Amino acid sequence: MNFYAVKAIYKFEMARMWRTLGQSIASPVLSTVLYFIVFGSAIGSRIDGIDGISYGAFIVPGLIMLSVLNQSISNASFGIYFPRFTGTIYEVLSAPISFVEILLGYVGAAASKSLVIGTIILLTSGFFVDMEIQHPFWMILFLVLTSVTFSLFGFIIGIWADGFEKLQVIPLLVITPLTFLGGAFYSINMLPPLWQKISLANPVVYLISGFRWSFFEHSDVSLGVSLAMISIFLLLCISAVAWIFKTGYKLKA
Amino acid sequence: MKSVIQMKQLNKVYEDGFQALSDINLEIRKGEIFALLGPNGAGKTTMISVICGIVNPTSGTVTVDGYDIIKDYRASRAIIGLVPQELTTEAFETVWNTVSLSRGLFGKAPNPEYIEKTLKALSLWDKKDNKIMTLSGGMKRRVLIAKALSHEPEVLFLDEPTAGVDVDLRKGMWSLVHELRQTGVTIILTTHYIEEAEEMADRVGVINKGRLIVVEEKNELMKKMGSKTLSVQLPFSMRELPEDLKSKRIDLEADGKVLNYTYDTQSEEDDICDFFDLLKQNGISFKDITTKQSSLEEIFVSLVNK
Numbered sequence: 001m002n003f004y005a006v007k008a009i010y011k012f013e014m015a016r017m018w019r020t021l022g023q024s025i026a027s028p029v030l031s032t033v034l035y036f037i038v039f040g041s042a043i044g045s046r047i048d049g050i051d052g053i054s055y056g057a058f059i060v061p062g063l064i065m066l067s068v069l070n071q072s073i074s075n076a077s078f079g080i081y082f083p084r085f086t087g088t089i090y091e092v093l094s095a096p097i098s099f100v101e102i103l104l105g106y107v108g109a110a111a112s113k114s115l116v117i118g119t120i121i122l123l124t125s126g127f128f129v130d131m132e133i134q135h136p137f138w139m140i141l142f143l144v145l146t147s148v149t150f151s152l153f154g155f156i157i158g159i160w161a162d163g164f165e166k167l168q169v170i171p172l173l174v175i176t177p178l179t180f181l182g183g184a185f186y187s188i189n190m191l192p193p194l195w196q197k198i199s200l201a202n203p204v205v206y207l208i209s210g211f212r213w214s215f216f217e218h219s220d221v222s223l224g225v226s227l228a229m230i231s232i233f234l235l236l237c238i239s240a241v242a243w244i245f246k247t248g249y250k251l252k253a
Numbered sequence: 254m255k256s257v258i259q260m261k262q263l264n265k266v267y268e269d270g271f272q273a274l275s276d277i278n279l280e281i282r283k284g285e286i287f288a289l290l291g292p293n294g295a296g297k298t299t300m301i302s303v304i305c306g307i308v309n310p311t312s313g314t315v316t317v318d319g320y321d322i323i324k325d326y327r328a329s330r331a332i333i334g335l336v337p338q339e340l341t342t343e344a345f346e347t348v349w350n351t352v353s354l355s356r357g358l359f360g361k362a363p364n365p366e367y368i369e370k371t372l373k374a375l376s377l378w379d380k381k382d383n384k385i386m387t388l389s390g391g392m393k394r395r396v397l398i399a400k401a402l403s404h405e406p407e408v409l410f411l412d413e414p415t416a417g418v419d420v421d422l423r424k425g426m427w428s429l430v431h432e433l434r435q436t437g438v439t440i441i442l443t444t445h446y447i448e449e450a451e452e453m454a455d456r457v458g459v460i461n462k463g464r465l466i467v468v469e470e471k472n473e474l475m476k477k478m479g480s481k482t483l484s485v486q487l488p489f490s491m492r493e494l495p496e497d498l499k500s501k502r503i504d505l506e507a508d509g510k511v512l513n514y515t516y517d518t519q520s521e522e523d524d525i526c527d528f529f530d531l532l533k534q535n536g537i538s539f540k541d542i543t544t545k546q547s548s549l550e551e552i553f554v555s556l557v558n559k
């Protein structure tokens with residue numbers, strides 16, 4: 001194991017993050033505050049709580065997930081796409097490191113950044129609503145699993161993309177709708193039965209449900225199912241990345 | 254002498270079906286400076302990229318210090334430093350950070366003193382905290398060299414290190430290369446300048462259209478490269494060469510106004526004075542003279558057409 005390489009990549013990527021700290025944190029925090037003002041205060045005050053949870057508090061886990069998903073994907077995809085774009089990837093390819101080490105460095109850094117942002121949003125939420133986290137351990141576990149899994153997914157997008165447009169496409173066209181329809185702002189039990197069934201095909205439902213359970217013990221699907229789904233997605237991403245490195249797909253001519 | 258890199262039957266066919274390397278067999282000796290010459294698109298960068306692990310070989314084997322570049326990639330890559338042809342840099346990073354990253358990537362523990370020494374040797378020390386994008390092209394090239402040297406490689410690839418580099422810096426690089434060789438580093442460089450190969454290399458390989466045409470000691474090749482042509486502009490049109498001047502070395506251009514004398518700068522036998530004596534004896538006066546070194550391009554052509 002080439003620990004120095006993992007550390008070097010991680011440090012380098014984190015330095016990039018600190019340099020752009022303002023914008024990395026400002027935009028998710030700003031959008032979260034906006035959501036709170038619009039959904040939490042303005043509209044939320046007209047909505048009865050959901051299963052005894054105030055609406056403002058109910059949307060907190062969803063909002064955190066929304067940011068964590070988007071941040072993980074955009075950080076990780078940009079982190080690997082940029083060196084491909086500029087050509088500096090040659091150095092990583094010529095270094096004595098395995099794909100596991102490359103992943104630990106790039107995906108580890110992207111996931112760390114998402115975790116930081118998730119935590120900041122959680123703290124920001126504290127200013128708007130009172131809430132108690134029932135299962136902090138599970139909450140952290142879900143946050144970490146989600147950050148890692150979606151950073152991996154972002155990494156794959158960053159390797160697949162051959163233009164800056166493609167980098168934007170997946171988060172915009174896929175992740176945002178999935179999160180909005182994944183129960184960030186409502187409980188899927190509130191949907192008509194047919195839509196409830198359709199929602200179960202949306203992987204984000206399981207993330208938000210499990211995450212929300214760790215806050216309020218309220219979930220749309222059982223905890224076990226949530227964990228199983230996210231693990232499956234994690235494994236799928238790992239296999240995809242393993243294949244990419246084995247074949248050199250889009251990395252090596 | 255011990256070989257440090259061995260290529261056997263190496264082939265590279267790119268995805269679009271283009272064969273960039275054909276049956277390359279080449280050994281690089283430990284501690285030598287090897288110049289790889291060839292026209293644009295010959296396959297120089299491709300060969301280097303395969304050895305460094307950036308491009309997958311299609312068939313054949315390559316070993317570095319006895320380690321297979323695929324099976325034992327960690328061991329083979331750890332001892333290689335690469336300065337790429339393109340100026341690809343992390344524009345927004347500082348010189349210090351990017352060089353430190355390189356050292357880490359190659360599995361070496363941080364060593365600020367060594368990096369300081371390297372940056373000083375490359376006259377980059379006062380720029381260490383600058384973002385790379387604020388550097389000039391020649392400085393960026395030196396940053397790439399610093400990155401390649403950051404992990405104390407035993408084998409160094411320099412892919413056109415002096416393209417776009419001014420005369421002073423070029424001389425500086427030549428002496429750097431010589432110094433590195435003193436410390437036992439094997440150096441493989443590509444270049445389009447003859448004088449560079451002449452100045453630096455122990456051996457020269459010529460590659461064209463993916464095939465290695467010649468691998469020779471520099472001094473041998475220099476004899477071929479050393480041929481020059483001296484052209485004499487005549488004030489009148491000569492219809493035929495006088496008997497005295499008829500030789501392999503002398504020919505008359507079609508319009509009869511220029512006499513060309515081909516000679517070898519390396520050879521002791523060739524004497525330009527003899528040629529002028531001949532002209533004088535035959536009462537041939539002239540308006541002007543020019544000399545021309547046979548270009549690398551011409552040598553390639555002659556080598557390829559052989």
Ligand SMILES: Nc1ncnc2c1ncn2[C@@H]1O[C@H](COP(=O)(O)OP(=O)(O)OP(=O)(O)O)[C@@H](O)[C@H]1O
Nearest residue numbers: 253267269271273292293294295296297298299300
């Ligand atoms: N990724 C690629 N896909 C397809 N063909 C490629 C690829 N990379 C290089 N080639 C082709 O392979 C040939 C050799 O390219 P290479 O870069 O090795 O040449 P070179 O000898 O380094 O030339 P130069 O002196 O211009 O740097 C060229 O015809 C080039 O177009």
Ligand SMILES: [Mg+2]
Nearest residue numbers: 297298338412
């Ligand atoms: Mg080249």
